Amino acid sequence: MYAILEASTENLSLMTRHPQCNESDLVERSQKGDVTAFEELFHRHQSDAYHVAYGIMGNVEDAKDMTQEAFVRAYEGISKFKRQASFRTWISRITTNLCLDEIRKRKRRRTESIEEHPVLEMKPIQDSSALEKLLKDEQLEILQQVLGILPEKYRVLILLRDIQGHSYQEIADIVGCSLGRVKSRLHEARQELKRLCVKQQLL
Amino acid sequence: MECPSIQEQLSAYLDGEISLEDQVNVKCHLESCESCAREYEQLRRMTQALGQIRYQMPTDMWPQIQQRITERSLARRRPRLGEWWTPFWRPLAAAALLVFGALAYFWLQQPAEDMPLDYYLEAHADFAVTTSLIPDSMVAFVLPDDTATDDVLWDDETDLMLEWHFEDN
Numbered sequence A: 001m002y003a004i005l006e007a008s009t010e011n012l013s014l015m016t017r018h019p020q021c022n023e024s025d026l027v028e029r030s031q032k033g034d035v036t037a038f039e040e041l042f043h044r045h046q047s048d049a050y051h052v053a054y055g056i057m058g059n060v061e062d063a064k065d066m067t068q069e070a071f072v073r074a075y076e077g078i079s080k081f082k083r084q085a086s087f088r089t090w091i092s093r094i095t096t097n098l099c100l101d102e103i104r105k106r107k108r109r110r111t112e113s114i115e116e117h118p119v120l121e122m123k124p125i126q127d128s129s130a131l132e133k134l135l136k137d138e139q140l141e142i143l144q145q146v147l148g149i150l151p152e153k154y155r156v157l158i159l160l161r162d163i164q165g166h167s168y169q170e171i172a173d174i175v176g177c178s179l180g181r182v183k184s185r186l187h188e189a190r191q192e193l194k195r196l197c198v199k200q201q202l203l
Numbered sequence B: 001m002e003c004p005s006i007q008e009q010l011s012a013y014l015d016g017e018i019s020l021e022d023q024v025n026v027k028c029h030l031e032s033c034e035s036c037a038r039e040y041e042q043l044r045r046m047t048q049a050l051g052q053i054r055y056q057m058p059t060d061m062w063p064q065i066q067q068r069i070t071e072r073s074l075a076r077r078r079p080r081l082g083e084w085w086t087p088f089w090r091p092l093a094a095a096a097l098l099v100f101g102a103l104a105y106f107w108l109q110q111p112a113e114d115m116p117l118d119y120y121l122e123a124h125a126d127f128a129v130t131t132s133l134i135p136d137s138m139v140a141f142v143l144p145d146d147t148a149t150d151d152v153l154w155d156d157e158t159d160l161m162l163e164w165h166f167e168d169n
């Protein structure tokens, strides 16, 4: 019995990577140039970066590219991370910065190329273990589509708050604005989303 | 309190992001006002449904990240020329290189004999702009320092920019 447990330890640690490492160890090791430690940070926080990127860019391809670039920049500038904020907040903020920058660049270039409409690109996976679903799968899919047509400035707040579960202070740190602004803009965002939901007979 | 001011607070009330005093006010109002209670219920149901959405992550992001990290660290190592390459010499060397480059450029493309020099320079005015040594990606982006989270990144102008981006899509 013991032997089996021991034999499977290696596989287990490969699967779950470094569950025993706390975050500040991983950051410290990354700062010394340990790429495997940084890879673990990536696995823990890729969804934080990705949700921000998707919220702002509105399509899978750009969101993926921005997420990757954010982690490259984070690795290169990890010495600047002073642990005042959590790594989660920091990587989300880098992603916000990069995405806004990218959009600014595109605006400058004013590319005439036809871009794909961002709506309906992401398919949601429903949490099958949730016993109490308020909406049926079908309705969840419509909600997803409605979220896709919400303006970026609103969608990113909804993703940060309602899907990623960040606090208002964390959102303020990530998008770089005041707490009061997060409060008022999130209110606006939800009002707009609610209006669209009512229109789609979701509420 | 009036209904409009209550409804403005419902979103933050739902998130537990208002003062205790306001919480009590809103709670009392919701118990006695049917239309605000309905409004609140809609908001609550909507956010709960949003919480059930799980986005599928791309599965293959790390290899490309690792590749970019390696490529760029190699690219940065290349210009290291030795001990004399101190921060003091760097700007001087860069300036010398620029002057040399500009001279070589103008020498290689000597103006026609009858073309006045300042006319010629004007015709090549975009030289300095187009031959920037700094990659485009490095110009505007500044890696945030997590100690300075109070920088304003997102303001009304950002909203306008995103609106533009949105209409463009």
Ligand SMILES: [Zn+2]
Pocket (backbone or CB within 6 Å): B002, B003, B006, B029, B033, B034, B035, B036, B037
């Ligand atoms: Zn009321």
